[in-house]
Amino acid sequence: MPTVVVRRHSVHGMPSDQFASALRERLPGCEIAVARTPARERDLVTDADVITGSTIDETLLERAASLRLFASTYAGYDHLPVSTLAERGVALTTASGVHGPNIAEYVVGAWLTLARGFLQARRQQREQVWQAFQASDFAGSRVCVVGLGAIGEAIVARLDGFGVETVAVRHSPEKGAATDEVYGYDAIHEAVAEARYVALACPLTDETRGLVDEALLRTAPSDCYLVNVARGPVIDTDALVTACQRNYIGGAVLDVTDPEPLPGEHPLWDFDNVLLTPHNAGHTPEYYERLADIVAENVRRAETTGEWDGLRNQVEL
Numbered sequence: 001m002p003t004v005v006v007r008r009h010s011v012h013g014m015p016s017d018q019f020a021s022a023l024r025e026r027l028p029g030c031e032i033a034v035a036r037t038p039a040r041e042r043d044l045v046t047d048a049d050v051i052t053g054s055t056i057d058e059t060l061l062e063r064a065a066s067l068r069l070f071a072s073t074y075a076g077y078d079h080l081p082v083s084t085l086a087e088r089g090v091a092l093t094t095a096s097g098v099h100g101p102n103i104a105e106y107v108v109g110a111w112l113t114l115a116r117g118f119l120q121a122r123r124q125q126r127e128q129v130w131q132a133f134q135a136s137d138f139a140g141s142r143v144c145v146v147g148l149g150a151i152g153e154a155i156v157a158r159l160d161g162f163g164v165e166t167v168a169v170r171h172s173p174e175k176g177a178a179t180d181e182v183y184g185y186d187a188i189h190e191a192v193a194e195a196r197y198v199a200l201a202c203p204l205t206d207e208t209r210g211l212v213d214e215a216l217l218r219t220a221p222s223d224c225y226l227v228n229v230a231r232g233p234v235i236d237t238d239a240l241v242t243a244c245q246r247n248y249i250g251g252a253v254l255d256v257t258d259p260e261p262l263p264g265e266h267p268l269w270d271f272d273n274v275l276l277t278p279h280n281a282g283h284t285p286e287y288y289e290r291l292a293d294i295v296a297e298n299v300r301r302a303e304t305t306g307e308w309d310g311l312r313n314q315v316e317l
Contacts, residue, residue: 001029002068002299005044007053008035011073012283019052019073019288026296052295058084068308071295075099075150075282076231077315078204086317091308093298094315098290099282100154103229106281107155107199110253112138114197114225119251119275136223139163144195146188146211147202147230148177155199167191171207185211189219196250197225204231214239223250229281232258237268244271255281 004027006020020034033048035041045051045064052071058081061067069091072080077094085092113119117135124131141164145152148170156178159166166179169191173184183191185207192198198220202208212226212235220226226249228235237258243249244267251273260279268274298311 001027001031001303002049003031003033003047003066004050004052004295004299005041005048006032006034007051007056008037008041009054009073011054011287012280014285014288016053019292022288022292023052023296026292027299030299050295050299055079057081061085061088061090064090068302069093069298069311071298073291076203082315082317091311092315092317093294093311093313095291095294096313097150098287098294100150102284102286103151103201103281104154104158106255106277107201107227107229108158110227110275111143111197111199111225113275114251114253115141119272123272138197141165141196142167142194143197144169144191144199145179146191146198146200147208148175148182149201149203151229152199152201153178155201164197167195169202189216192216192220192224194221195224196221198227200226200228200230200234202230202234204233209233210236212236212240214242217243217248220249222247225250226252228252228254228256230256232256232260241267244268244274251275253277255279 004023006016008016010016016034020032023032033044035044042063045060047066048064049066050069050071051064051067052073054073056070061084067090070085072094075094075096077092115136115138117133120133139162143159143164144167145155146169148168156166167181168177168179169183169185169188170177171185173182176182217239253275255277256279262268294312301311302308
């Protein structure tokens with residue numbers, strides 16, 4: 001049975017021991033080792049078939065002579081040494097799908113918070129102001145989801161029953177979507193032109209970097225609410241600041257920013273219609289359980305076939 005090394009990086013403040021325990025339950029015949037110190041980690045990786053964690057560097061890869069799979073605990077992989085993994089013949093998998101249910105709840109909750117004016121209600125409560133204010137209906141709105149990976153699809157699925165018009169933007173619009181309309185990135189202006197609520201759930205690529213720029217923010221309705229659970233650089237931050245200052249948009253909820261973390265003096269902290277969360281939309285007590293399901297399935301598949309290929313969430317290197 002393969003040897004699995006769990007790196008000592010925690011996720012959302014949850015210790016890696018919890019991840020190791022979940023793996024042991026699913027892979028009782030495997031040796032599951034947790035690297036608690038840098039020195040212990042360097043020793044353990046020399047015989048590891050599988051290493052799992054949020055990242056891995058070139059130095060550690062040099063020591064991992066037997067490595068067959070790096071199982072990332074993140075959905076994205078743009079921070080990893082992909083070319084080195086490919087050169088060494090190491091398979092790469094991600095945590096894609098782990099975040100779907102929880103981040104979808106975050107997005108829908110953010111939209112409802114904005115629609116019902118909960119941010120204003122909270123401000124008035126702090127100031128002990130009893131004054132009626134106008135809210136709006138979420139039902140009947142045009143809702144746009146940019147990116148239809150596991151997270152985007154989970155957002156769309158949770159919109160059933162809200163009575164909204166749904167549109168999606170994806171890299172390959174010919175694949176269709178469970179929405180009323182679907183557009184390619186080249187037609188994103190048409191997608192957001194009448195959208196009251198927009199969610200960014202796309203990967204960070206050359207195509208999506210700076211996707212939400214001044215031009216797009218001017219295309220969106222002035223009462224449009226933007227939620228970003230993708231990556232900070234998908235939005236041109238300076239353009240967003242200008243849009244908030246000049247009321248080009250209704251507001252934004254940002255779980256990711258550029259730069260991140262956001263400096264204390266940054267103007268985004270001070271807008272009444274902007275809500276910031278510290279990149280924790282994906283937090284859930286079930287995170288390691290869902291992740292262990294993916295890793296364990298891949299280890300069992302490799303053990304059965306003798307091949308570290310065709311794995312769940314495998315990245316083409």
